[in-house]
Amino acid sequence: MPKFRFAKREEAVTSIGMSPIKGSGGSIEERSTESPREYRLYKRRWIGLLALVILNIVSGMVLVWFGPIANNVVADFGFTLDQVNWFGNVVNVVYLPSALVVPYLYGRLGLRGTGYIGAFLFIVSGWVRYAGTARSLSKSDSLALIMIGQLLAGLTVPIFQVIIPSYSERWFDLKGRTTATMIMGLSNPVGNALGQLIPPLIGTTRQSLLVMAIIFTVAAPVVFLVGDHPPTPPTFAASHKHPSMMSLVHAMLGRMPRDQYTYMTFRQRLDFAIMVLVFGVLVGIINSFTILTAQQLGPYGYSDDTAGFMGAALLLVGLVAAAVTAPLYDRVLTHHLALSCKLLTPIMAACWIALIWEIKPNNDVVLYVLMALIGGTSLSLLPVVLELAVELTRNADGSSAILWLSTNLFGLIFVLVEGALRAGPDANPPLNMRRAFIFQASVISASVLLIHLVEGKQTRRAQDEIKRDQAERATHQHVGIEVVEVPSERDDKRSSREMVPPSHMEKVHIQLPLRLLRSRGSVPAQVRISLEAHHDLGAVVTHRSRSRARRTRHHCPSA
Structure with missing residues (x-):
């Protein structure tokens, strides 16, 4: 099952703005200000x-x-x-x-x-x-x-x-x-x-x-x-x-x-x-x-x-x-x-x-x-x-x-x-x-x-293949998502999750499996992520492309 890794970021993530997390969680909303280069197919x-x-x-x-x-x-x-x-x-x-x-x-x-x-x-x-x-x-x-x-x-x-x-x-x-x-x-x-x-x-x-x-x-x-x-x-x-x-x-x-x-x-x-x-x-x-x-x-x-x-x-x-x-x-x-x-x-x-x-x-x-x-x-x-x-x-x-x-x-x-x-x-x-x-x-x-x-x-x-992967990484980084290869094998050890819950006003860097983003269609133009700091820490990612919007929910159980 795909895993998410949440880790602290020392530097500011300018493409993501975070609201304070108060109890039930917070939200992150990002809109791309420029169109990164992408490859596209046409039905015609x-x-x-x-x-x-x-x-x-x-x-x-x-x-x-x-x-x-x-x-x-x-x-x-x-x-x-x-x-x-x-x-x-x-x-x-x-x-x-x-x-x-x-x-x-x-x-x-x-x-x-x-x-x-x-x-x-x-x-x-x-x-x-x-x-x-x-x-x-x-x-x-x-x-x-x-x-x-x-x-x-x-x-x-x-x-x-x-x-x-x-x-x-x-x-x-x-x-x-x-x-x-x-x-x-x-x-x-x-x-x-x-x-x-x-x-x-x-x-x-x-x-x-x-x-x-x-x-x-x-x-x-x-x-x-x-x-x-x-x-x-x-x-x-x-x-x-x-x-x-x-x-x-x-x-x-x-x-x-x-x-x-x-x-x-x-x-x-x-x-x-x-x-x-x-x-x-x-x-x-x-x-x-x-x-x-x-x-x-x-x-x-x-x-x-x-x-x-x-x-x-x-x-x-x-x-x-x-x-x-x-x-x-x-x-x-x-x-x-x-x-x-x-x-x-x-x-x-x-x-x-x-x-x-x-x-x-x-x-x-x-x-x-x-x-x-x-x-x-x-x-x-x-x-x-x-x-x-x-x-x-x-x-x-x-x-x-x-x-x-x-x-x-x-x-x-x-x-x-x-x-x-x-x-x-x-x-x-x-x-x-x-x-x-x-x-x-x-x-x-x-x-x-x-x-x-x-x-x-x-x-x-x-x-x-090299240029395609580079384009995907560049585009996802543009919207505040760093794309890395994350093993998908099941691993119950705490070290494999490496989840560090965000503090009150910290910037959070989110890493998603490359093949997960690749399988979800075209590069998102808008990403909305909600974090819940309770017994279960989850992430809701909404992909909005030019043609349609898709929503997927992924759970990362706490250690």
């Missing part, structure tokens, strides 16, 4: 989060939309499979330079201004792509218009994806940051899953592109719901100005002065480099798999619908796993992000190795199980890696841009390599991609070994 952060979720879901459809219907697109338009693959590849190609430009746009235009550009590109890309379905066009004209539409849509993906860790840092505190990153970070895979499910369910490929244009047009206006930053930051990290991309480059090159907030030690630079490589490989393999799903499974007798469902199973199970684990990382495993990566990645690698032998005819159940395991292990780590990268760099925009750039770079490379590894028409079965499965498993296994070299020290969280 959830509105912006929901808007970014919708925008990332829609942008996530772009990459994989043609994957499950690749064979149908070839039949309807006369394109080759390699040309259809480039509808996904062009998104990865345009992502590479765009990801580096996006942090600069955020710095110049802010989140909302940059979002307007993305929303405009949403609408234009959807209808340019649909214009390519006109039957009066030649095959080359249709290919050009659809490719241009994909290129414009690809520009929107980094606009809404790179900002995710930065938005979490600006609007959420330590207990919600990883969860917010999870919700927004996994919205892009949700778009991938929907991009796997929707196209096979629509009548024709031309109708599917019309539906895509409508979805893009309807989703674009939600960008008006996203705010740049809150009036009062929720954490110490959120109070800093957005670091530029060049500051991250200087930090990685070891040219950042030690006294700068974004300074990185050699170990942190090494950890971040390893994470960029591993994250790029793991997510790039998944991206390439979702693009090539129909081509990888089709030779073994699986329909486009089944291929789409398996790709969706990978993504949807991963979403559920991430939704379960993200709150644990915020509240339980707060200091074990790197350890989680080291434990889960070997399971994921084993599943990719198993696919070499398990992709065969009439093996649906085993494939669904493997897809679920791959999704559950890989996607639950996605927000963990994004947050851990910010912990190492203290640069949310820059680290996110480089991580996502690496995924698109590796995804592009893997699609090209695996397409080249496709067997010929005389193979058994014809056009199978068994060599591509071996390539996937080999690359993932090698990258998983590297993750065990990461130390993963969470510097940003440590700084935020």
Whole structure:
């Protein structure tokens, strides 16, 4: 049970005025004369989060939309499979330079201004792509218009994806940051899953592109719901100005002065480099798999619908796993992000190795199980890696841009390599991609070994916790309460209470357990304490915040 310690104070406590204690007790009333700095959360952060979720879901459809219907697109338009693959590849190609430009746009235009550009590109890309379905066009004209539409849509993906860790840092505190990153970070895979499910369910490929244009047009206006930053930051990290991309480059090159907030030690630079490589490989393999799903499974007798469902199973199970684990990382495993990566990645690698032998005819159940395991292990780590990268760099925009750039770079490379590894028409079965499965498993296994070299020290969280505690102590001292850590274990000895009843006109200093004040809500603006000098000495503390008042009574029995 929490204990209070009452002790004499020699110096005057200017923030507390005491009336004489006469028999039954006295009262202390204090009103703060100035507003101490505090960290604050705003409910509207959830509105912006929901808007970014919708925008990332829609942008996530772009990459994989043609994957499950690749064979149908070839039949309807006369394109080759390699040309259809480039509808996904062009998104990865345009992502590479765009990801580096996006942090600069955020710095110049802010989140909302940059979002307007993305929303405009949403609408234009959807209808340019649909214009390519006109039957009066030649095959080359249709290919050009659809490719241009994909290129414009690809520009929107980094606009809404790179900002995710930065938005979490600006609007959420330590207990919600990883969860917010999870919700927004996994919205892009949700778009991938929907991009796997929707196209096979629509009548024709031309109708599917019309539906895509409508979805893009309807989703674009939600960008008006996203705010740049809150009036009062929720954490110490959120109070800093957005670091530029060049500051991250200087930090990685070891040219950042030690006294700068974004300074990185050699170990942190090494950890971040390893994470960029591993994250790029793991997510790039998944991206390439979702693009090539129909081509990888089709030779073994699986329909486009089944291929789409398996790709969706990978993504949807991963979403559920991430939704379960993200709150644990915020509240339980707060200091074990790197350890989680080291434990889960070997399971994921084993599943990719198993696919070499398990992709065969009439093996649906085993494939669904493997897809679920791959999704559950890989996607639950996605927000963990994004947050851990910010912990190492203290640069949310820059680290996110480089991580996502690496995924698109590796995804592009893997699609090209695996397409080249496709067997010929005389193979058994014809056009199978068994060599591509071996390539996937080999690359993932090698990258998983590297993750065990990461130390993963969470510097940003440590700084935020220190500054949060300092702010609480400063605020409570401002209202006349000194905050100290007091053991809560039950102790009946008199020495543990150290209660010295106040005399007639003495100043009294009151020490309360830090976790008690922390659990009672926001910092009090007014505190009223009544002391009763009888057989029981008690304290009544009333907390009054801006939004509501709370009253709690704590008793300290006399010795």
